[in-house]
Amino acid sequence: MKRPSPHRLGSMTLRLSTVILPYRRWHEGSRSAWVRAEELGFHTGYTYDHLSWRSFRDGPWFGAVPTLTAAAGVTERMRLGTLVTSPNFRHPVTLAKELITLDDISGGRVTLGIGAGGTGFDATALGQEPWTPRERADRFAEFVPLLDRLLTEDSVSYEGDFYAAHEARNIPGCVQRPRLPFAVAATGPRGLRLAARHGQAWVTTGDPRLYENGTPEQSVQAIRGQAERLADACAELGRDVTELDKILLTGFTPDRGRPLESLDAFVDFAGRHAELGFTEIVIHWPIPDSDFAADQKVVERIAMEAPAQLR
Numbered sequence: 001m002k003r004p005s006p007h008r009l010g011s012m013t014l015r016l017s018t019v020i021l022p023y024r025r026w027h028e029g030s031r032s033a034w035v036r037a038e039e040l041g042f043h044t045g046y047t048y049d050h051l052s053w054r055s056f057r058d059g060p061w062f063g064a065v066p067t068l069t070a071a072a073g074v075t076e077r078m079r080l081g082t083l084v085t086s087p088n089f090r091h092p093v094t095l096a097k098e099l100i101t102l103d104d105i106s107g108g109r110v111t112l113g114i115g116a117g118g119t120g121f122d123a124t125a126l127g128q129e130p131w132t133p134r135e136r137a138d139r140f141a142e143f144v145p146l147l148d149r150l151l152t153e154d155s156v157s158y159e160g161d162f163y164a165a166h167e168a169r170n171i172p173g174c175v176q177r178p179r180l181p182f183a184v185a186a187t188g189p190r191g192l193r194l195a196a197r198h199g200q201a202w203v204t205t206g207d208p209r210l211y212e213n214g215t216p217e218q219s220v221q222a223i224r225g226q227a228e229r230l231a232d233a234c235a236e237l238g239r240d241v242t243e244l245d246k247i248l249l250t251g252f253t254p255d256r257g258r259p260l261e262s263l264d265a266f267v268d269f270a271g272r273h274a275e276l277g278f279t280e281i282v283i284h285w286p287i288p289d290s291d292f293a294a295d296q297k298v299v300e301r302i303a304m305e306a307p308a309q310l311r
Contacts, residue, residue: 014270014310015280016303017044019083019249021053021287022062026070030062033285034071038078040303044111045071046083046282049090052121055290065098072106079109083249083282084185084203086117087136087143089126093168096150099180100170108175113203113247114147115185116140137190138162144184144194151179183247187226189233196233201245201280205252214254223248224276247280248273251292259283260294266302267309274310 018037024030037045049064068080080102085095103110116136117123123130131139142160149156150170158165174180181200186192187207195202207214207222214222227246234241250259250269259269260283270281284292286299 013307014274014278015043016041016270016307017046017079017247017280017282018042018285018303019046019048019282020071020285021056021292022047022064022067023056023060023287025060026062026067030067031070031074035074037285038075040300041307042078042303043280044079044081044282045075046081046111046113049082049085049113050120050122051089051125054120057121065102068110069102069105072102072109075109079111080106081111081183082113083183084113084115086115086122087139087162088117088122090143092143092147092150092163093165096147096168096170099151100174103174103176103180106175108180110176110180111183111201112180113183113185114144115203116191137188141190141194144182144198148179148182148198183245186230189229192226192230192233193236195230195244196237196239196241199244201247202230203247203249205249208252210254211252216253216255219253219255220272220276223253223273227276242277245279246277247282248278249282251284257292257294260286260299260302262298263301263305263309267306270306270310 020033020037022030034045047064047067052061064082071080099110099112119130139162142162146158146160146163146165150165150168151174154169154171154173156165156168182198183201183203184191184195184199185203186195187204204223204226206219210219210222231241251257255269259266273281283299286292286294286296
């Protein structure tokens, strides 16, 4: 197996990654998408970690970790990850075991995108009442450091307000040392502090309040503010904010799908966000007749030509 690409940015080159949603059977289009994504040179292939999602709820939808495991078997260089996993239906003990296994199978190519979760279908699928924003934040604040320990220590015992572990063993640990990287999705103060303390990367989708009626300029200003608050959180901990990669998941800003209409449109969009310090831009693999519809040929041209223009 070829050596995986490093998860840290080694220069000012802006990386380009993709999200491949698990809405197709493996041998009916999903496998070929992962293979093609690596051929096109995407840095990371991510997938959503949901039980179902929005407009895809009544159609096929497959699990994230098995999908990434299959993707690891048909790729060699491209990193793999979730964007994002949340506590909505995950427990740190079982998740850690799955991640260590996936990291081993992939040869150390896994990044865990992780967030507090929301109020979608995942929030009630296990029969629980939806958590309040405060409870989601409280659970996330306990989930992340416990998962950190589980991925770095051979044996962990812990008793918290929401999660517990009793002599949970994770030998031999991750291929990546001291553990696989966390990309923490956050915009609020508590989440940003978690990203500053435990993250190797920070993830944002922009400001959701601007999605319907905001402008691209307002979105850039809002994201600049998020990045500044991340820098403040890092400073409080004595950490250099430049140690964290900064990842923008596209498709949720007021621009919507316009950056994928042409190579020039994407380069302009990505360049504006690179100026804010972003090191990675993530685009959705095209899905016809959905919010992520795009011309496959244009997306492939972006993948092949945009990185060189953005250096």
